[in-house]
Amino acid sequence: MKTHILVVLMQDHPGVLNRAVSMFRRRGYNIASLAVGHTETTGVSRMTVVVESDHVEQVVKQLYRLVEVLKVSDVTNDPTVEREMALVKLHVPSQQRAEIVALAEVFGAKIVDVSVTAMVIEMTGGPAKVDNFIDMVRPFGIKEMMRTGRIAMVRGARGHSGADLVDTGWQNDVAGAASAAAQ
Amino acid sequence: MSDKRTGAQILCEALIQNGVDTMFGLPGGAIMPFYHAMWEYRSELRHILCRHEQGAGHAAEGFARSTGRIGVCIGTSGPGTTNLVTPIADAWMDSTPMLAICGQVSSAVLGKDAFQETDITGITMPITKHNYLIKRVEDIAYAVKEAIFIATTGRPGPVLVDITKDALQASMVPDYSKKIFLPGYRPTYQGSKKQIKAALDLMLQSKKPVMMIGNGVMMANASDEVMAFAERYQIPVITTLHGLGAFPQDHPLSLGMPGMHGWVHANRAIQESDFLLNIGGRFDDRVTGKASTFAPNASIVHVDIDPSEIGKNIEVDVPIVGDAKLVLLSLLEEEPEERKVTEFHHAAAEWLVYVRELQAKHQHKQQYLNRPDTSVMMPHDVYAVLTKEMNERGNYRVVTDVGQHQMWAAQLLDWYRPRTHITSGGAGTMGFAMPAALGVAVAHPEDTVWVVCGDGGFQMTNQEMIVVVQENIKNIKIAIINNGFLGMVRQWQELFEGKRYSGTPLTSPNFQKLAEAYGWTGITVESGDQIEAAVQQAYATDGPVLIDFRVEREVNVFPMVPQNKSIGEMITE
């Protein structure tokens, strides 16, 4: 199945994430990763969802059926910046510390906690780079690991701002069209 | 105007302002403040007490489907609202505009497993178009306005509003003026001109066109436009289960119902067509049979107000997102080149002769009507008499349940007017008919509402008969097609499972006596020669009547497309 990256802007209401995820579950769409948070616009939250599907246009249409979903964009083929973060806790005897510090430096990862026998490293980057880093440190013995979902943003001036999505104009269109249709 | 009102009063006023005049429900602790307030508004808001919330939900559906207006049902927190789940699911599958108003425990105890607390918004999330949990009196008026707007526009559907008891009890100076703000809700009504042109172009190149119309045509009140388009281009019209009545079946272009229990000629016409225009149908699997084999030679145009229906089950050549009526009007506005139209007419005329011949050969209806031997009472005999008597008197609506009797009704009764055939299609909910008919009868006191029901489904919701008496409703007549079986399941067992009649033989109470106990007139019919007198008596009686037709037990619905087979492969006996 093909992997798609969808950027979804939604009204920031209680339960909206639940609605989206519940729709994915019941229609059998496979979520590989999901991240959600606030945006530049008050009242709009943004979800990046990585979904495995050969019928992505159905996924997009079903998302649009949710009343609180404002905009869905498939950015799979767009030039994007994609980021994930991983926190990795390694079991590190003092004699290996230098080696790990060097490795972290190569990957641009940050050492955020050091104790006598352990280290916590923060690794941020594209998904492949994060994978790669984790493969490299695995031989040292990973005690704990947590990865966030992927977030994505299209490069350049074009993009997915929520600001122009929350005006009221459309509603009058709907009411007008509905009454025209009822004539 | 500056007087304070309770949340419950505001709820009543908001409902009235948004066009509600009839509601079906049953009270309980959490919703009691609403019932308290309803008393003052009873001249404008009629409340009909049902005996089970499922009945209230189906009654709201019957009201909505027969009028196109919002149907309203009410339940109290916990079991009162879970009892609404089945009709909500039914309304979801058949795109029925419905508002479910639910009482909820007070916000202070919400989330603490309080007495009769159920997460009804969580439960109904996948089967509502939208739902709300309202915890503040300030939000009630707007939620009602928005809920009814969502339920009745675009592709209609059920919307649930769950309101905590303390929000209903709190008071404020009401403000009904807040404008609807739904930036993510933008149903498309007007079809794209470009696509409409492309669709017509494609059609004019075809030689074997068919049109298929579904629930979308019914809901958009687009029957006249369907007729105008079909007649202008002389295209045969196929009506799905929910399209029955949207195109008069005695019209020379009408081919009737397709699909699993549709007519052989309708299915053959689809399979042999080279162009199919589907307006407001969703290519349900009961219509398409095995989807990959459906209309193999046809280019397909699909008109639907819900973009997610297009391309979901069947690949299409020209998608048109829009309201059935407005799209048809745009199609009618087009003035294609005279030469193309003439050529098209020429080819299509030949095709029309061919499909009409198919129809004459395969429409079994006439054959059944002329059955000479009526000593054994076949279900078909009952339908023949019903057809005759209904046609003689006019003004009928029929509500069917789910099973064999439903398919026979679709095949054998006459459908001329929109919103006269009301049934549970997408969900196939047994127990739908009796309570839904209550809603239809309330909305249409001038019509005779016939319930055609199986002996099985009838026993799921027959308690609503007493509501008919309490509300002094007289225009309901019930025909039970009593075959002593869960007939449709038995048919599958007979045809595909070596007659293992597991869990299908059915003992029933004496329905005549049951009717009498409810204060109805009850009639039992045991042989074919009594059918006519019974139906005439039903019509002559000024009040609700139930007729128990004890028909032949093991009769099958034919024609039939076996599950997951092509609609080209029908069994006919």
Ligand SMILES: Cc1ncc(C[n+]2csc(CCOP(=O)(O)OP(=O)(O)O)c2C)c(N)n1
């Ligand atoms: C609530 C519900 N339960 C089960 C079914 C499965 N089912 C479909 S048709 C049918 C038989 C209905 O029997 P009856 O009401 O007597 O009608 P008949 O087919 O005999 O006309 C059953 C059990 C259903 N559709 N709905």
Ligand SMILES: [Mg+2]
């Ligand atoms: Mg039966």
